[in-house]
Amino acid sequence: ASHPTHHQAAKLLAGWERPPEAQVSPQSPEDTEPDRPLIIVVIPTHNRARYVDEAVNSALSQEFQDMEVVVVDDGSTDHTADILAAIDDPRFRYVPKPKSNAPDTRNHCIAAARGPWLLWLDSDDVLLPGWLARLGSILQAGAEADVYYGNLEVVDARDRRQDIIRYEDFAGKNALLLSRLVHGNPLPLPGSLTRKALLEEVGGFDIEFIRAHDYELWTRLAPLARFKHVPFLAIQWRWHDGNMSSGSVQRDLSFDAKVVQRLLTRHPLKDLFPDLPWQNWPRAQAQAAQGRKAMWPTWGKPWQTWEWRSCFWRPRAPPPKTPRTPSPGGKPGCWTCLCCSLPGAIKIF
Numbered sequence: 001a002s003h004p005t006h007h008q009a010a011k012l013l014a015g016w017e018r019p020p021e022a023q024v025s026p027q028s029p030e031d032t033e034p035d036r037p038l039i040i041v042v043i044p045t046h047n048r049a050r051y052v053d054e055a056v057n058s059a060l061s062q063e064f065q066d067m068e069v070v071v072v073d074d075g076s077t078d079h080t081a082d083i084l085a086a087i088d089d090p091r092f093r094y095v096p097k098p099k100s101n102a103p104d105t106r107n108h109c110i111a112a113a114r115g116p117w118l119l120w121l122d123s124d125d126v127l128l129p130g131w132l133a134r135l136g137s138i139l140q141a142g143a144e145a146d147v148y149y150g151n152l153e154v155v156d157a158r159d160r161r162q163d164i165i166r167y168e169d170f171a172g173k174n175a176l177l178l179s180r181l182v183h184g185n186p187l188p189l190p191g192s193l194t195r196k197a198l199l200e201e202v203g204g205f206d207i208e209f210i211r212a213h214d215y216e217l218w219t220r221l222a223p224l225a226r227f228k229h230v231p232f233l234a235i236q237w238r239w240h241d242g243n244m245s246s247g248s249v250q251r252d253l254s255f256d257a258k259v260v261q262r263l264l265t266r267h268p269l270k271d272l273f274p275d276l277p278w279q280n281w282p283r284a285q286a287q288a289a290q291g292r293k294a295m296w297p298t299w300g301k302p303w304q305t306w307e308w309r310s311c312f313w314r315p316r317a318p319p320p321k322t323p324r325t326p327s328p329g330g331k332p333g334c335w336t337c338l339c340c341s342l343p344g345a346i347k348i349f
Contacts, residue, residue, distance in 0.1 A: 044123065
């Protein structure tokens with residue numbers, strides 16, 4: 001018996017996951033300006049000649065037409081430019097730039113987008129059928145959120161399915177999202193639709209985070225943005241020997257640790273660990289430290305891990321009743337953390 005093709009199966013699964021139509025608010029004026037596409041599919045790339053054509057065509061072949069595809073090339077030295085030059089479609093633009101890094105290239109994507117909504121697609125991934133149409137129907141009815149995201153189908157280099165990742169819905173649950181972020185990144189950037197004005201408001205991606213820049217961005221958007229999960233297969237997320245997702249590349253988790261470090265210095269512990277018994281302050285603080293203990297050894301160099309751990313474990317006082325004047329930063333050789341950086345420590349409480 002014949003078997004359905006990979007994309008046919010993905011389309012069927014996407015159909016099974018479709019939710020009932022959402023009740024949404026009236027469409028905002030910025031989403032209805034004439035002479036500019038509603039959705040811009042932005043594809044940052046660097047030396048992905050093997051995959052980029054498939055990524056672009058997966059976007060251009062979507063049923064939804066009020067869109068444009070923009071590839072921003074971060075100084076590729078392979079034949080990426082030649083491949084993209086052969087694409088003849090008025091909805092496609094190619095923007096080459098000198099080599100910098102991934103977050104800077106994503107910021108160039110934001111600047112290059114002419115429409116109010118950006119959909120993120122990595123150049124080695126595939127946009128699955130129906131995702132743009134699903135998002136377009138939501139936006140045309142009236143956007144109720146600033147960030148929409150779907151589910152991911154994980155495939156290997158030969159397009160064989162490895163897993164399906166289904167994400168939690170954080171609609172109206174910003175406090176919950178913030179508490180999830182301290183344990184890891186609970187949101188996908190691939191396939192997510194973000195309001196351009198909001199990305200510009202927060203300054204885009206932090207170029208210091210050459211890794212985990214999406215994770216860092218979500219921590220800044222979590223208190224501000226309205227998030228909405230759409231239970232639909234959005235992206236075919238490819239694991240291969242050339243990307244960090246596959247596990248074949250040595251991952252630098254020090255950037256993930258720095259994201260958590262920033263969270264700890266920018267938000268009260270009660271917001272990051274809301275389920276702890278904060279009526280007993282010393283006990284709750286100790287439990288918060290214990291909750292991070294298991295993850296710390298995987299981050300950074302051993303001496304950095306130990307410095308941060310030892311700082312976190314020091315006893316802290318309950319929140320002061322009146323604000324105190326912060327003192328300048330921590331001791332030499334120590335990460336800016338709960339006890340060593342008084343500006344952060346005062347801000348936490």
